Amino acid sequence: MSDHMRLERASLCGAADALRVAAEPLAAVDLAEGLAFESVTDVAYAAREFLSAVGRAAAQLSQGSAASAELVTHLVERGGELDLQLAAAVEVGPSQASREQELA
Amino acid sequence: MSVLVPVLPCEVLAVETPVSGDPAEAHEAEARLNRVSGHLQQLVDTTRSACAHLSANQSLTIERVELVLSERVQRRAQAALAVSEAGSSAFRSYGEQIESIHSQARKIEDRVSEQLAEIRGCVSEAREILAMLQCSVQLHWNIGVPLELPRPDADYGDAAENVELRARYESQWCVAAFRWRSALEELQLLQRQWRSLLDDRVRWRSALEELQLLQRQWRSLLDDRVEAEQLFVSKLERLSDGDALHVSDSIEVSTVIVPAISTSRQTTIRVGAAIKPGERRSHPLLTNLYDEYALQLATTGKSPPAEAVAQWWWRLTESQRQQLIAEAPLVVGNLAGVPLESRVAANARSAEYFANAEGISVQEADYWNRVAAGRVKLVVSDPGNSRIVEMIGEAGPDTARVITFLPGTMSQMKHFYAGSAQQVAQYLVTRSSGTSVAFVYKDGSWVSWLGPGANTNYDRLQELGGQVAEFQREVVEREPSLQGDSQVAIAHSAGMSVLSGAELSGADFDTVMSLGGAFALRDWRPDPGTDYHHFQYDNDAINMIDGGRLWTPHELNDVFQQHVFDSEGLARFESHSRIAEGPETNRQALDVIFDVMSEVPK
Numbered sequence: 001m002s003d004h005m006r007l008e009r010a011s012l013c014g015a016a017d018a019l020r021v022a023a024e025p026l027a028a029v030d031l032a033e034g035l036a037f038e039s040v041t042d043v044a045y046a047a048r049e050f051l052s053a054v055g056r057a058a059a060q061l062s063q064g065s066a067a068s069a070e071l072v073t074h075l076v077e078r079g080g081e082l083d084l085q086l087a088a089a090v091e092v093g094p095s096q097a098s099r100e101q102e103l104a
Numbered sequence: 105m106s107v108l109v110p111v112l113p114c115e116v117l118a119v120e121t122p123v124s125g126d127p128a129e130a131h132e133a134e135a136r137l138n139r140v141s142g143h144l145q146q147l148v149d150t151t152r153s154a155c156a157h158l159s160a161n162q163s164l165t166i167e168r169v170e171l172v173l174s175e176r177v178q179r180r181a182q183a184a185l186a187v188s189e190a191g192s193s194a195f196r197s198y199g200e201q202i203e204s205i206h207s208q209a210r211k212i213e214d215r216v217s218e219q220l221a222e223i224r225g226c227v228s229e230a231r232e233i234l235a236m237l238q239c240s241v242q243l244h245w246n247i248g249v250p251l252e253l254p255r256p257d258a259d260y261g262d263a264a265e266n267v268e269l270r271a272r273y274e275s276q277w278c279v280a281a282f283r284w285r286s287a288l289e290e291l292q293l294l295q296r297q298w299r300s301l302l303d304d305r306v307r308w309r310s311a312l313e314e315l316q317l318l319q320r321q322w323r324s325l326l327d328d329r330v331e332a333e334q335l336f337v338s339k340l341e342r343l344s345d346g347d348a349l350h351v352s353d354s355i356e357v358s359t360v361i362v363p364a365i366s367t368s369r370q371t372t373i374r375v376g377a378a379i380k381p382g383e384r385r386s387h388p389l390l391t392n393l394y395d396e397y398a399l400q401l402a403t404t405g406k407s408p409p410a411e412a413v414a415q416w417w418w419r420l421t422e423s424q425r426q427q428l429i430a431e432a433p434l435v436v437g438n439l440a441g442v443p444l445e446s447r448v449a450a451n452a453r454s455a456e457y458f459a460n461a462e463g464i465s466v467q468e469a470d471y472w473n474r475v476a477a478g479r480v481k482l483v484v485s486d487p488g489n490s491r492i493v494e495m496i497g498e499a500g501p502d503t504a505r506v507i508t509f510l511p512g513t514m515s516q517m518k519h520f521y522a523g524s525a526q527q528v529a530q531y532l533v534t535r536s537s538g539t540s541v542a543f544v545y546k547d548g549s550w551v552s553w554l555g556p557g558a559n560t561n562y563d564r565l566q567e568l569g570g571q572v573a574e575f576q577r578e579v580v581e582r583e584p585s586l587q588g589d590s591q592v593a594i595a596h597s598a599g600m601s602v603l604s605g606a607e608l609s610g611a612d613f614d615t616v617m618s619l620g621g622a623f624a625l626r627d628w629r630p631d632p633g634t635d636y637h638h639f640q641y642d643n644d645a646i647n648m649i650d651g652g653r654l655w656t657p658h659e660l661n662d663v664f665q666q667h668v669f670d671s672e673g674l675a676r677f678e679s680h681s682r683i684a685e686g687p688e689t690n691r692q693a694l695d696v697i698f699d700v701m702s703e704v705p706k
Contacts, residue, residue: 006162015154019173022150025143031136035129043125043198043337050191050340051133057184058140064177065147068169072158075165 012076019069026062029055110220115648115676127206130199137192144185151178187343194339201332387432389424392416410578413441429453438484438491440578444499444585451485452476458487471521483543483579490549492520493575497533497541499583505590505701506580507532507542508613510572512597512620512684513559515550527686528594528619531694532701540701541586547571551598559598562625569605569625576611590614592701596684597622597646600657604628617697618664620646620683623654630663637700638664639693641671641679648676667700669693 031051036044151173158170393416397408407413417425428436429450436442437450452475458464459472474480484493497503509529511519519525529542551559551568559565580586593613595603600621607613608628618638630636638657640646650659657664669692671679682690 007166008157008161011157012161012166015157018150019154022143022147026140026147029136029140031133031140035133046337046340047130047133047195050343051136054137054140054184054188054191057180057187058144061144061147061177061181061184065151065173068173068177069154071165071169075163 007076009076012072016069016072016076019065019072023062023066023069026058027066029058031055112217115645125202127199127203130195130202134192134195134199137188137195141185141188141192144181144188148178148181148185151181191340191343194336194343198332198336201328205328205332387428387435389420389428390432390435407439408441410441410582413439414582417442417446434486437482438486440574441582444483444495444579444583447483448478448481448495451482452478454485455482458485465518465521468518468521484547487517490517491547492517493547494520494526494544495541496526496529496544497536498538499541499585500538501585502538503541503586503589504539505536505541505592506586507540507592507594507701508572508576508580509542509544510593510595510599510602511544511546511550512595512599513551513622515546515599517546520544520546524685528596528684528690528694528697531687532698535698536702541589543575543580545572545575547575551602559601559622565598565601566605566608566625568602569607569611570609572602572606573609573611576606592617594619594697595621597680601625604655607631607634615701617700618657619693619697620644620680621657622646623649623656624660626655628655630660635700636660636664637667639667639669639697640683641669641674641693643671643674643676643679644683645676645680667693667696669696 031054032048035047035051155170155174155178158166158173393408393413397412408416420428425446429446430453433450433453435450437447437454439447442450455472455475459469459476464472471480475482475485481495482492483495484491486492507529509526511525515525523530525546526542526544529544533540533542548568548571549557551557551565557564576591580591591613592615593603593606593611594617596619600618601623603616603618603621604624605628607616608625612631613634615635615637618636620640621638636657638661640658644658646656647658650656652659658666669683674682683693684690687694
């Protein structure tokens with residue numbers, strides 16, 4: 001498999017870092033914190049639900065791109081022999097892939 | 105002669121206010137969403153750039169990561185960005201709308217203050233003139249003075265008496281004549297002043313008309329506010345329901361990165377919904393009952409008729425009844441036709457579940473524990489649907505009267521947990537020494553200030569009244585131990601409007617007591633067989649809706665016997681709440697209420 005690989009390390013590391021940086025501010029966004037919308041119950045409920053949903057979506061996207069960056073970094077750092085394992089890990093999720101790497 | 109002219113704009117404007125909430129919060133939410141939008145845009149750009157970098161490399165990992173980034177993260181980030189921007193725009197519009205409403209409201213309040221000050225000046229002027237004329241004409245600040253100068257109470261000088269005085273007291277006559285002349289001159293002066301005041305009256309009338317106009321504008325602002333809220337909520341709900349925020353479906357499946365992203369709907373699961381076994385209508389023992397009325401249930405949501413339920417319950421064995429109470433308490437506890445005692449037992453059973461629900465307050469848990477232990481009795485209990493009717497006292501052979509208590513605007517489940525909704529009923533039952541039973545009633549969402557349940561929504565008030573009448577008919581009047589007892593209805597504030605709706609729907613009470621009652625519905629007519637009483641503190645804020653527009657118990661004094669208590673300097677809104685409070689703050693009123701209630705013969 002290594003024969004088929006052509007990894008431009010600098011370019012990949014730059015892309016991975018950029019993904020991490022872009023993901024960071026979206027990681028833990030509590031958009032509704034401190035906003036009570038007092039005494040208007042329907043509005044308070046709808047506003048908080050919406051802001052929470054946006055916050056969760058942002059956090060999900062953040063984790064998705066950070067995890068992708070993590071996989072790319074793994075590949076660059078550990079070399080081509082991990083390609084198959086990591087490619088499979090993309091299918092099952094980076095967290096599990098990380099655990100498998102640790103076990104290995 | 106005392107004339108009270110309101111001082112504050114809130115005393116003449118509608119009780120509801122459009123000046124709630126904080127526009128700054130809406131704008132803060134908008135700013136936060138703008139920041140998220142910026143970050144999402146950055147993520148979209150970065151992902152696009154990263155994909156370009158990755159595509160130059162050849163490996164299975166890179167290929168798949170690139171696919172995830174371009175097909176899922178980037179696409180979903182763009183969708184989330186669009187939603188975030190639209191949400192930001194919605195918050196901005198809402199913030200601007202309520203800002204504008206606040207600003208207009210402030211202007212109205214300022215102008216109302218000016219007009220009230222003008223009226224106070226006019227009233228003061230009129231009082232001085234009338235006092236000099238020895239007139240006892242009642243002045244009303246909001247009606248104005250009559251066009252013609254009122255006649256004095258006593259005539260100045262009697263001719264026959266003057267002749268007698270002249271003969272008997274010559275010297276005194278001179279003095280009297282002088283005083284008479286002076287009085288006449290003074291009278292002429294006062295008449296000129298009065299004419300001058302008539303000119304001022306135009307100014308006064310225009311101030312009143314201005315006030316009425318401002319009140320209409322205020323009402324219109326309230327409508328604007330409700331409309332703004334409804335538009336804003338529907339916008340957010342549409343945005344929340346869209347696919348854009350449900351990122352997990354496409355990312356989680358392939359990469360298992362984090363749990364499901366949008367659980368907003370799931371997080372709103374109500375407490376009652378957690379009791380799956382308790383709400384089973386598919387329980388084998390319920391099948392016979394519900395099969396027959398399945399179509400009715402499906403089309404109208406209505407349970408089987410109380411009569412049918414009563415017959416079905418009667419046919420069950422005791423063991424089957426106990427099984428149902430244990431296994432389907434949420435159904436049995438709220439089913440009209442099931443005897444009160446069994447409903448109480450079923451609701452005690454379901455309270456065991458409610459007490460252990462996640463996320464409830466210590467106070468709520470304590471309440472449900474008391475229900476589960478039998479120290480509090482509920483004949484309706486479904487907190488997931490805001491339904492609760494607490495029975496205070498024991499129904500039995502000694503019961504002489506049944507009290508149905510309807511709480512005021514904004515009464516919620518938490519007021520039952522805190523015990524505040526039950527204070528009046530609790531006091532009356534306790535003082536009755538076992539001869540009274542009370543039902544403190546809030547079956548579903550109660551009257552509110554705004555929205556579809558607003559205390560100005562007459563259809564909703566009538567609907568709630570219909571439910572109260574049904575409760576009286578199918579629960580209270582069906583209970584053998586309560587049949588023949590005197591029926592007393594007590595309602596606080598907007599509960600009085602609901603109560604009038606109940607009477608319109610056929611509910612029949614021996615005595616109706618309004619505690620600071622708001623108004624009766626327009627079609628309501630007093631029942632000739634019912635005694636009506638109204639209790640309030642002398643400065644109750646509810647009197648602000650007097651003025652002939654609505655049928656307020658305070659103004660219907662030919663129907664409602666009035667019982668007015670000294671507010672002892674308490675503010676108007678506090679006085680309005682106080683009349684429905686317990687003996688610590690409301691003892692004198694409660695004692696009179698008790699005396700009136702006790703006069704009702706069995």
